[in-house]
Amino acid sequence: MRGEYKVPGGKLVVVDLATRDERLVDVRVSGDFFLEPDEALDDINAALTGMPADTTVDRLAGAIEDGLGDDVALIGFSPTAVGIAVRRALGKATGWADHTFEVIPPVVMDPLMHVALDEVIPQEVASGRRAPTLRFWDWDSPLVVIGAFQSVANEVDPAGAERYGIRIARRVSGGGAMFMEPGNCITYSLVVPSSLVEGLSFEQSYRFLDDWVLGALRDLGIRADYVPLNDIVSDKGKIAGAAQKRFASGVVLHHVTMSYDIDAAKMVQVLRIGREKLSDKGTRSAAKRVDPLRSQTRMARMDIIEAFVKHFENRYDTRESGYTEAELAEARELVGTKFATAAWTNRVP
Known part of the structure; x- marks a missing residue:
């Protein structure tokens, strides 16, 4: 053997x-x-x-x-x-070569649906109804997505969120808040069997599961690497943050949000922690935009996503896929019963 x-x-x-x-x-x-x-x-x-x-x-x-x-x-x-x-x-x-990955291109929908699909798709992969899956998010309205263990009061300024009509949702994985407006970032979720990260620590598995995207960034002229635990950084600063959840059913959810063109002035009025992060970076004026992917590639957001998909498909065995009606129905149900509810969102007030 x-x-x-x-x-x-x-x-x-x-x-x-x-x-x-x-x-x-x-x-x-x-x-x-x-x-x-x-x-x-x-x-x-x-x-x-x-x-x-x-x-x-x-x-x-x-x-x-x-x-x-x-x-x-x-x-x-x-x-x-x-x-x-x-x-x-x-x-x-198992290794990457032991699997065929389903790739779902961006589908515009309510961002809460994508939050819910991060629970639905792992269930489908664990049951064998779906192969390991890479899917890209796209959304039609703004949303702040906080980590599973973050405090709403510590992370979000309610007056700022109300001023801009931005909802708040809690995801199933840990990590930090995501400030999401249509077109301002690139987010993908990768769902794989736990066997793919067998023997790897959490820290090691972050880099391992995103090694492909570091290669895709190199294709676009960006030399990036992982800074433990979960940041992707180029020589010009942070590009992305990752989060993970390992399900008892034997699958791992790994997702990444990359800054494409974020309105920093709005972000710091909505996210309390955003003010601290900009201060740490020495940014005096919040009027500037956080745009590492746009400024470093000079490419349209959808062109970058297409390049990511192409790199993944060239590297691994893949087939294009889409959401089933059953998956979407389950996600809609979870939005109504869990992810849009105050009980779930404020479980860490």
Whole structure:
């Protein structure tokens, strides 16, 4: 059996192995990484040989660490990366190439529907009715979307929200507030099986699941990288923030909002935290716009989204998809019974 894992920003790790009596045998680790001294490769293979086939990534990594001397340097990979490759060889973890992804292009609708679809689509993927899915949001009205654990009073100025007719909604994932007006940002949701992030910490999984979009940004001339935990940043400042939720059903929701052309003057009248963030960035006047994608690419928003989709399709096995009537009906039901209700929105007042 063979498993591969490409470390984001690092090297490829390949593990070939067999099992006998539910234990690992004939383990051979290889890849384009660097390892000093090179005899340590035999120590890694030896540490894995004989381990139970159901050993977790963390325990596999621990066995490797215990089997290596203090003078060993692993460059471009880690014991965890080897553990993930082992789990993939055993079919316990999966890689991007193991899945066909459904891609749903932007569909304009009430933004609350998109908030609700972030609960509906994971249910569909978990049930097997839908393959892993990448979908892009588009919306017809303004909305502030706060994280699952944020306080409404701490995040939103009610007078500012009322002045501009901006509703407030709470999403299922953690993280910070999203200030959304039609056309001002680019948001996508990626729903994948938990097996794709097997063995990865939350911090590692953020970068792993967005490695493709870093490549798409490079295609557009933007050199961007992850700043832990969940920010995508270029040399000219922050571009995006990500959020995640891992469902007990065995799927992960990972979504990202990228600033395209945000009205900062309006944002700081609606979001209390926006004032602090602009102050931290040394922005004296809120009259300027927050527009990293527009200013750094000189491209229309829909052209950027099209470029993102093309990059994802060129990188992975995909098929174009859309929402089913059943999914939309379930989302509408959730808007009425959950996401538009004061009880849900103000559950952390």
